[in-house]
Amino acid sequence: MSEIDMSEILIDQVDQVLTITLNRPEKKNAITQGMYSTLASTLNNAAGDFGIRAVVISGNGKAFTAGNDILDFMNEEITLSSPVFHFLKALHDFPKPLLAAVQGNAVGIGTTLLLHCDLVYAAPDALFQMPFVTLGLVPEAGSSILFPRLVGHAKASEIFLTGRNFQAQEALTMGLLNGIEENPVQRAIEVAQIIAHQPPNAVLNTKALLKSASHIAIENVMLAEGEMFRIALQSDETQGAFMKFMSSRLKG
Ligand code: COA
Numbered sequence: 001m002s003e004i005d006m007s008e009i010l011i012d013q014v015d016q017v018l019t020i021t022l023n024r025p026e027k028k029n030a031i032t033q034g035m036y037s038t039l040a041s042t043l044n045n046a047a048g049d050f051g052i053r054a055v056v057i058s059g060n061g062k063a064f065t066a067g068n069d070i071l072d073f074m075n076e077e078i079t080l081s082s083p084v085f086h087f088l089k090a091l092h093d094f095p096k097p098l099l100a101a102v103q104g105n106a107v108g109i110g111t112t113l114l115l116h117c118d119l120v121y122a123a124p125d126a127l128f129q130m131p132f133v134t135l136g137l138v139p140e141a142g143s144s145i146l147f148p149r150l151v152g153h154a155k156a157s158e159i160f161l162t163g164r165n166f167q168a169q170e171a172l173t174m175g176l177l178n179g180i181e182e183n184p185v186q187r188a189i190e191v192a193q194i195i196a197h198q199p200p201n202a203v204l205n206t207k208a209l210l211k212s213a214s215h216i217a218i219e220n221v222m223l224a225e226g227e228m229f230r231i232a233l234q235s236d237e238t239q240g241a242f243m244k245f246m247s248s249r250l251k252g
Contacts (some may be wrong), residue, residue: 009038010060016196017189018046025061025239028105030069033076036083043090051193053196053203055094056188057117058101059110064126067108070242078230084109085226088141091116092218095204097195102126112141115150118207119191120177126168128176134163136237138228142218149214150175157166189196 010021020042022029031039046052059065068084078084091098091113100114103123111128112118130147132139139147139160149154151174159166168180181187195203232238 008032008035011042011091013052014189015193016051017191017192018042018052018055019185019189020055020057022057022065025059025063027065027069028063028164029059029061029110030066030072031084031109032069032072033083035069036087040083040086040090043087045088047095052096054097054099054192056099056101056185056192058185059103059112061104063104063110064100064102064106065110066105067110070245074239074242074246075118075161078233080223080226080230088222088226092142092215092222095207097192097203097207099188099192099239102128102190103184105129107131109141112139112146114176115141115143115146118210119188119248121179121181121191122168122171122177123182123184124168124180126180127165128167128171129163129165130160131163132186133161133231135241136235137232138225140222140225140229142222142225144225145214145218145221160215171190181197 008022008024011025012019012021020039022031022035024030024035042200043055046055073168076082094116097118098116099119099121100117101121102110102114104125105127106114107129108131111130130139130143144160147160150156151159155174158164168177171177172180178191179187
């Protein structure tokens with residue numbers, strides 16, 4: 001298990017809005033199992049805290065997140081009880097408005113987590129990518145149902161199967177974003193504050209209604225994805241792709 005470094009997840013509360021910041025900029029905010037653990041407990045605590053009415057998630061530095069920490073995935077045995085899956089469950093079940101602010105690279109879970117958010121703002125330089133197939137993996141976090149539902153089967157297949165990235169304007173056109181903003185964190189916090197001043201029960205009930213039709217279906221897909229992802233992690237295709245990435249970085 002990775003060591004949990006609390007400084008890698010920053011938590012700040014202003015009035016009734018909680019901000020969670022991925023803070024590992026030297027590694028493009030790649031998320032370790034320790035960070036997933038902190039993220040899961042932070043979301044679960046926020047869900048039960050009457051003083052918190054909305055949460056904003058963002059990343060420090062030039063990238064939102066480079067996705068799962070590859071070294072962590074190479075060194076740790078991932079099971080369905082691993083922190084990454086606790087985080088995904090906490091994300092899927094989170095009952096309050098969840099907003100995201102994205103800048104730079106949003107790779108893997110950096111894009112798929114956005115599909116669970118209620119509002120997303122991105123900077124003009126945001127670059128989204130879900131390179132699961134390229135890495136020998138399969139889509140995760142419910143993205144194999146959430147993404148085609150958003151963009152249609154043809155577009156989802158193209159993006160998943162080629163592994164190509166897409167920019168903020170395309171993400172806006174897809175409906176993944178609420179807006180492109182020079183300062184997405186500031187905008188997300190402003191909107192979170194507006195929502196936090198709305199009648200709280202109406203907000204909770206509205207989010208629950210918006211998500212209710214597909215909640216269980218998504219949970220089932222996430223379980224199936226998780227099992228396939230876990231097995232794929234051990235495959236030669238994936239281990240080879242991870243080795244290639246790490247050795248290219250070591251060579252500088
Ligand atoms: N896991 C572990 N370390 C990562 C990482 C990841 N997912 N992404 C980046 N890093 C590390 C790099 O190894 C490098 O570390 P170093 O300075 O000690 O060598 C540092 O973060 C900076 O990354 P670098 O690749 O040099 O930055 P870049 O601006 O050239 O490229 C990305 C940014 C995000 C395009 C590129 O880092 C990348 O493709 N990362 C992997 C994304 C990925 O495949 N994620 C897994 C999805 S399941």
